[in-house]
Amino acid sequence: MTETKQQESPKTHRAVRWHPPSYDVRVEDVPFPKVEHPDDAIVKIALAGLCGSDLHIYRGHDVITKVHTSGHEFVGEVVALGSNFLAVGGEQAASNGRPVLYSTLKVGDRVVSPFTVSCGECRPCRQGFSSRCARSLLFGSPALEGGQAQYVRVPYAGGTLFRLDDIKPDLATESRLTTLADSSLLLLADILPTGYFAALQLLQHPKLLPLLGGNPYPHTTLALSNPVGEAATSKDLLSIALIGLGPVGICAVVSLLDLLWKNGISYYRIIAIDPHEQRRNLIKAIYNKILDANPTLNQKSTFEAVDIETAKQRGFSADNAGFDGVIEAVGNTSAISLAFDLVRPFGVITSVGVHQDQPLPMPGRALYGKNVSLDFGRCPVRSVFPLVLDLLVRRQDVFGEVGTETSLVDRIVGFDEAKVYYDLFDKGKCGKVLFDPWK
């Protein structure tokens, strides 16, 4: 590890490459990535994730013809930096109003990257919407080589990367952080922030605030001077349905529980839905595990993991009105339809699934008739990073383990097994897989 601006210089490195039209990935030797712009960094990859989102491209959902390196989740170490990184060579410089990493990031720093590039300087970035940065690029797409490789080029690296040394929410976190495994930190690239974003976006919606101890709707500080949340007027039970129990859905459940408990909501009804029994069993085991660590919870709260038919019955039996909030973490039309069926009037649907070209299945009349609110889209990982890191550190019982009954990461394999595991993962025959490019 050296403090100077330098580049390890093998001629080629190994990468998992996607080939058109579908179901074809190959491990190939490709040219070593170069600094192409003064804001670039080159990262040597320690671990790379295989993710549900990779399957959209793998299966040929998108019309793509360009062969490219797959993968958008990685942790690693900086091995080269462009000339805009002023700390290169050891001297520290002012950042000139640019993101602070341009004045502090050094070769040798350990970093994790969000799954999209964000400059940190444009209007969306400044406002906290990093996933819609004006210069956004998605790793592992035709526009940008991915992270299932030994090395990767990171554009706008001072805005994009998160340096793992910079983490000090509190002392407890800091001291525990040095012990976090790469397999745990890798979850920060995509799925944990995305699950957290889904849960936070749902609970933050003004239509749910009355149930989180706020005043009745419209409970606004905008129009009146009484602050939101001053008086708890509603003793009604908060009910939430979560659709899809892949890695993102699991992260959403854990995040949701954390946010509820943090805000003193220990009385709720949560239903988690997936057609696959194995995935339902996993979330039940995880729930029980974290419940054991939180013995103060209200015994009247309920958490169920059910199939789609049972979910529909639950939705309509309790109060015949549906769930206050629904998280959709699947990414197909039938899941969005189910979300709409399950949500109550004046309820909220938060969708983090990646959807295709079909129109939404609900007619305008029905949306009006239920006063539904919907949120769509890509997680602004960089913007929610600090919040999510805090959760990751505190929930090492769930996010720290590999290959146990309750762990989110199923196994870590080498590139030689990439083809096999793409296939198994595609068929739902394994959980989340990480690649060690050096194995």
Add this chain to the structure above:
Amino acid sequence: MTETKQQESPKTHRAVRWHPPSYDVRVEDVPFPKVEHPDDAIVKIALAGLCGSDLHIYRGHDVITKVHTSGHEFVGEVVALGSNFLAVGGEQAASNGRPVLYSTLKVGDRVVSPFTVSCGECRPCRQGFSSRCARSLLFGSPALEGGQAQYVRVPYAGGTLFRLDDIKPDLATESRLTTLADSSLLLLADILPTGYFAALQLLQHPKLLPLLGGNPYPHTTLALSNPVGEAATSKDLLSIALIGLGPVGICAVVSLLDLLWKNGISYYRIIAIDPHEQRRNLIKAIYNKILDANPTLNQKSTFEAVDIETAKQRGFSADNAGFDGVIEAVGNTSAISLAFDLVRPFGVITSVGVHQDQPLPMPGRALYGKNVSLDFGRCPVRSVFPLVLDLLVRRQDVFGEVGTETSLVDRIVGFDEAKVYYDLFDKGKCGKVLFDPWK
């Protein structure tokens, strides 16, 4: 006016009746409404509104076969009460936990009603979602006789009605209130709350808070302890597009400006869109009028009223990213499409238009790709009443006048002219019309 439980008892009264299948309203004598349930009130109508929403039924958009009295906007005086009104006869009683009007409302009280019935006691009502009350009924629909009549029956009247004597947000309001004309108070039944709801719902969305002086997204009190809005980090210009300049759209513009100014936002870009030049001219005149009364506004702010083509150019010229928020106050697919075209990534669309059976025109991929949030539905008039009343009182320059160049209410006519004015209103040849059933 008498304090006893009594009922004026003509055998019949005059009402504007809708006949299937479409474009057929007739003024007819119908049986006098009776108290059918102990929670009912009978109201003698002073003024009733003709509204854009009446046109959905008038034009036969809904498959309705039942002849019924039209109209869902009215102000008037209580002339009879069911036995659950304990103050009847003068004595005041405890409300037994029921809405307070059950213990205080008296024959002779002046009232205005939201356009839907709400019990004030069910879960949605308690939470502030009165328009989706579990017992909701829409006036002027097959389910409930409307207000374009001399008398009307109001179910769950203790939860539904708003007594105009109860208004005392502050002294200034109270003293001015006695001078408010019925034609002004009638706007509280539907269009002013609906416009206000559209504006408030938009500005309250978490995705817009960074532009209202809040921290960057996700700026949450749920996950962190720093309160929303503590530090103003964004100096970015807030931009809002408003689609549809009927009475609801105009009320939305006036409400939006009021909410912005109240919150210290005097630097904005607003664009109001309607294909009809006359409607654009009206909003311009109203804007200039209220601007004259607010000379402290930032001169860099812009307000334009434009046609659809110009709107599209504006949306894409400024920052090539679109508007932060879009209000849709039309109720058709082309307006929703336009809203989607105009909104920026991570922007918010608030739709108060009443939509029909078509699916939304945007594919799931596009909604994901823009990280759009959407809110739909019917205004919870009863729940937002106090906020809206405050605005009504302060903006008598706009809402107090009838028949001037800048007034929202075009004219007040008798039932003999109902047929003619339905036709003119349907063709966009007149502004908002009120009926005086006694003229």
